[in-house]
Amino acid sequence: MNNVFTPDNNGVVKHWDIFCTVVDNYGDIGVTWRLAKQLVNEYDIPINLWVDDLLSFSHILPKLDASKKQQSFNSVNIFHWNNPLEIQFNAGNAIIEAFACELPSQVKAIIERLHLQPHTQAPTWLNLEYLSAEAWVDGCHGLPSTQPNGVKKWFYFPGFSPKTGGLICERELFNQRDQWQADPRHKLALFQQLGLQGINAQDTVISVFSYETRALTALCELWQTSQTPIHALIPKGRSLHSLIDLLPCTIDDLIPGQQFTLGNLTLHILPMTDQNGFDRLLWSCDFNIVRGEDSFLRAQWAAKPFIWHIYPQEDDYHLVKLQAFMQIYCDNLAPEIATTWSEVNLAFNQENLSAVVMHWQQLNSVSLPLMQHAIKWPINALNDADLASRLVQFVNNS
């Protein structure tokens, strides 16, 4: 089977290929799918997205048929990447191996052949790495990685500083968000569309998309005693494993739209949604608990306060990454606000139950300046250019 874009000798079609392995959850595929759509929509670059696990992908792209080897959505060609490749690979202008995945041997052989062949241009080969706010990223972004056969691969690091590869953010995203948030009827309509009942405009609504943690259990127990109604919106998944004791049935028996009232807390079971729907959900909540990389960034773009449940790493290295992000996020924040927000994030990630409850209660006293900071932050974080535009420039210059 041939892939769709076949470049001729004069470069009539200069497509890019993005390779993604789904290790777990929706982070890797979430980021690459957003990037693929943006490159097509805003830069008119034909994109082939190669994904090894279409079933996981279909959770965030419900129209995807996991049994098909080749299909197209949003003008992105989606290929099932199995080993060895059953679809003929034709190199274009750029090949992106996302998150340190290993390219198929056929693809590497084609890159090598083009590298050695006179008068041909080998594609720019990039390793798109994980997002981190750590300082070392500045020094590693954009460096070559010469392979034993002489082919150069380039390390591309997303990041928050001007020296990095930037952050994924679609051109019109902030305008769309502002229009959405300007009218409270939008969020109420969304909740209704998602089958969530009994949420009033003035209620506190919190989205929960964390990994398993007893810190979430502790917060839910606290929210039950709230003076005002709190709604926690939780999809079927890892967060709910921490709340089994609060549920009247097993997780398997839960149905999207189902809700449970516990004191002044209502737990709502969220249906899975596509990425645009997830963005609107984050825009509509008062506070977002997010995880990993993709939802973490979207929570920032939502301009709402959030807790980041970072992917756990050996030796608690994830806490180093968390501290690095908290430091830059709080750079222009008054010390008492920065401390409160940082402490609640740290306590949540350390499963320090008493601390997370105490610091959550302190958030109330800083909610207004924290909200103002959340609105300003996305502009600062972008540093004038998003990831896709810097990536296009990088490929053009390499």
Added chain:
Amino acid sequence: MKTAHEIRPGNVIMLDGSPWVVQKTETTRSGRNAAIVKLKLKNVLLDSGTEQTFKGEDKLDDIILERLDCTYSYFADPMYVFMDEEYNQYDVEADNLGDAADYIIDGMEDVCQVTFYESKAISVELPVHIVREVIYTEPSARGDTSGKVMKPATITGGGTVTVADFVKVGDKIEIDTRTGEFKKRV
């Protein structure tokens, strides 16, 4: 072949048909515990430098060149002079020592390996573990017990190592020269 993770200052690797001395290695962790290794390299033939980044598991073509066990004798700016068992002296450019220079001190007895390329001494590899004395560090920050408490310490020779909080001025510490990490108090 060695993985990028195994490469250390003083090794010589082949890239694009040229030998490069590894002057400095920096290992950091990316997502899901994957290692990223940044190498500072100097071209043996052209005297030019570059920085490259690799996945920790990437295979690199390290070349086995002639090596001799030597000990450090003295510094004759900009050359470090090493001596073998037969009292032959070899000059190595300070630039080629990279981070290893932080551990070179007068009177050191550590046996180093001097590497030769076309009869010219081009780099020095230190023993994996060396012991150095702490000449300055802040007193212990008692009470701060969240996680592993570490602090910077200056060692003989002027280099800085991140050490455990209990380490004091005058202590002798073991350092892993591959990573620059503090291993233990001796």
